[in-house]
Every structure is written in C-alpha cells, then in structure tokens.
Amino acid sequence: MESLPTKNNEKTVAYLAAIADAGIHNAARGFSGMLGQELSVVSQEMKLLPFREIASIVNGLEEEVVGIYVRSEGDLASQFMLVIQLQTAMELADLLMDQPIGTCRELRSLERSALAEVGNLTSSFFMNSVSNLTGISLRPTPPAVVVDMAGAIIDIIVTATGSLGDWVMMLKAKFALGERAVHADFWVLPDARTLELIMSGV
C-alpha cells in the first residue's frame, strides 16, 4: 500500500522547503569551495512522487552521465546523487585539476576521485545544514562514482527506496558556474522515516 510520507499541510511543506532551501544553498557553497569560484543555484524544487516517476525528472534516460552517489545513515537517512553530463564532468575535472578545458578525454581514477570529492562536499554541506537546523545527527558513506546511462543511475536510487513504499520525496536542484554553464543536478531523497523525524520538529 502507498504510504504518503507527508501530511500535506502548508506548515509542514513550508518547513521542509525552508530546510531544503538552506541545505541546497549550503551544498552549492560546498561545491564552489573546491572550484574556488562561485556556483549559483539556478533552480530548485521539492516533489512528492510515485517512485516510477523519478525517471521523468531526467531528460534523456540513455544519455551518458556521471553520478556521484552518497548515502547518509543513522537518524538522518537519505540518498544523494550529484548528476553531471559526461562532457560537463570532464570539463569540471579540468577545472578541478587546473588544466585547460578539453584536456580531459576520459575519466580515469584521478578524475573520478576529484569528482567523488565534489559529490562528497556537496552532500556533506547539505547534511550539515539540515543537521544544524534540526539537531538530527548524520553519518555519511563514502561516495561512489558511476558513469553510465542516466536511467541506469536512477536504478541505484529506486532500488534503495522501492521497498519502502510507493512514494518518495525528491529534492532537485540545478547548479551553474557563471557563463561556463557547468550544470549539475543535485537530487536528495530522504528515507520515509527520516522525513517523519524531520517533520516531528515542526
């Protein structure tokens, strides 16, 4: 049976949105930190959707992307996925390694480590923000870097949540770096029981 995790009243939604907003902006700061340049939040949205529609938030399920996956365990259990188009990821690797854009032609272990670190920082900054606001503790897992079709990357998330009911809450944000347009999507999917916990603080 479906278990809709939120009581959809305005106060709860506003509270979640405020936490998410603070988290996203802090996440952008974490991401920026590694680049030494200001990353902006282009857009953000919070959705409650049936797990099957997670795929609909991605344009191009066959497109080759880099996904940096982090989980947090403990009281604040959640999944995080930083998603970057392969081409963009290679440019990002160039930026991180201080080399001319276009140098990186392949994501080998050094580039993957750098990208893993970006994912790690982005998620950690998000988590710290939420932790400060809610007083809930967290325990991040090491990041995993996956390079494949976007649809396959989504499977990682869906199979981890699929058994918890038919609904998920997804926070989706888009970051951009100046005119360079380094676009990255950041997805946050808290476990159902974590949502309950956060909402009990309303």
Place this chain on the structure above:
Amino acid sequence: MGVQVISCDPQDVLVAYGLGSCLGIGMYDPVSRAAGLLHAVLPEQAGSSSEPGKFVDSGVKTLIEGLVRAGADRRKLVVWMAGGANMILPLGSVKAFDIGARNIQAAGKVLEALNLRLSGREVGGNSGRTVRLYVGEGRMTVRKVGEEEHAITVSYS
C-alpha cells in the same frame, strides 16, 4: 520503469531505456504478432502493491495476461531479457545488495514455473542497457553506452 507496454502495431518499437539493475523482459507471439515489454524493478512482490508491474514475478504474469487478451497464444511466446546489472561496485552499506542478480533469479524462477524458455538474454555485468522490441519484425535489440545496437543473443554479461 515499473511499467509494461503491449502492442500489435507493426510500426511500434517498445523501448526500455537505461536498464541498470532493472530487468527488461520482452515477449512476442510470431503468429498473432502481439508484443509486450516489461520494465521490472524489484524481484518479488512482498505484500500488496498498487503497482504489480514493478516486480519481476507479478510483472511477468500480468504481461502474459495482457498479451493473451491482445490475442497471443502463450505457448508460442518468444521471450528475451536484458539488464540486471550490478550498478554499485562494492559500496558496503548500500541496501540494494545486487538487486540486479536477484531480478535475474526471480525471472528465471517465474519463467520456468510458467514453462517459458528464453530465446536470448544479456544480463549482469556493471553497465546500463537500453532494449528495443521491434513489433513489426518481432526482434529485440540491446545497446550499452559506447556500443552499437545489436540483436539480443544468449550471453552472460
């Protein structure tokens, strides 16, 4: 994802994009020319769910029922499957312990119980796949990143 599609239209191509640990199961009756594709996510349906299509075991059954309603003869069904990859190389604390392998196992079990044989399978490994079922031609193809689309064969990863 968690959906199945059935078609008798020869113009149609049924597609399941980016199958990671998910399993794409295609079926075709060459006589009635009814085709169906299931995009299953999890191996077995535990309790009741509003979405039986997302499980391999219930999904295969509802796919066959749908095909029969569309005029197919279940004894003539050609079956292919692809997907079931392990998308996370050892990550320790991740809950989804090789769901891909469990999906493959569940498929084997239900197909055997229903007396259906596989005409082709490309499963396992660590890469995502897209499958296409060409209804008009009654064939299924697979594609991975960096690969050409090719007809599904019998191979193991």
